[in-house]
Amino acid sequence: MKTLLIVAALVAVATAELRQRLDSQSVRLDRLAARVEAVSDVLQGRADASAAAEGRVDALNSRLDAAFGDGCGSGEFQCGDGQCVSLLSVCDGTGNCVNNADETVCENPLEVGSRWVGNVVYDYCTNRRPEQISLEITDFEIRSSFKSKAYVDTKFILESNRADDSKSAVFLSTGTYCFGCRLLETQPPESDNLALTCKFDQGDSNKCSGYIIRAASGEKCAKFAFVKQ
Numbered sequence: 001m002k003t004l005l006i007v008a009a010l011v012a013v014a015t016a017e018l019r020q021r022l023d024s025q026s027v028r029l030d031r032l033a034a035r036v037e038a039v040s041d042v043l044q045g046r047a048d049a050s051a052a053a054e055g056r057v058d059a060l061n062s063r064l065d066a067a068f069g070d071g072c073g074s075g076e077f078q079c080g081d082g083q084c085v086s087l088l089s090v091c092d093g094t095g096n097c098v099n100n101a102d103e104t105v106c107e108n109p110l111e112v113g114s115r116w117v118g119n120v121v122y123d124y125c126t127n128r129r130p131e132q133i134s135l136e137i138t139d140f141e142i143r144s145s146f147k148s149k150a151y152v153d154t155k156f157i158l159e160s161n162r163a164d165d166s167k168s169a170v171f172l173s174t175g176t177y178c179f180g181c182r183l184l185e186t187q188p189p190e191s192d193n194l195a196l197t198c199k200f201d202q203g204d205s206n207k208c209s210g211y212i213i214r215a216a217s218g219e220k221c222a223k224f225a226f227v228k229q
């Protein structure tokens, strides 16, 4: 009986060690995936900034669109069938796409009162190094003179929960939501000139990819994965 108990104890210890090692490997893989994504985003951000400095952003966008894009220019909306129309014509009440797609993307994913939580993917630039950003929508207004964008008021709560440094900071900011781009862009709330944007994937209004952007250069320097609560 005593021998059985010893064997059972050894098996339990070995199982726990194996589980710990697997968890550790899983964490390493998650970190590796995040680093690969981070490098990709930083390279993209630097390429954008460099091109802007040289006045070649249009040419770069054309080349990227040709290789990976939807065939439309940066100020255009893709109707889904190859046709491109101006972003300004999206959600203006008149069908500009032959298939009327520019008037069927006018859903508002950022309802007043909705709350979003973004967990950090990577962060190369903020001073606070938040592990999480809570985003609340306090106002969403569509003005009759400019229906392709909405004016959005937001409240950010930056939360850091590290054992040695647990704190939060609250900021208010204004911004816009572009229906054709499915993109929220906010103004930098602080003198560090860092701004938050959030890009919705087509067909999913409950998640958006949040980027902290250096407003001066457009470089993406932090990413948070936002989910609607």
Ligand SMILES: [Ca+2]
Binding pocket: 089, 090, 091, 092, 093, 094, 095, 096, 097, 102, 103
């Ligand atoms: Ca239209």
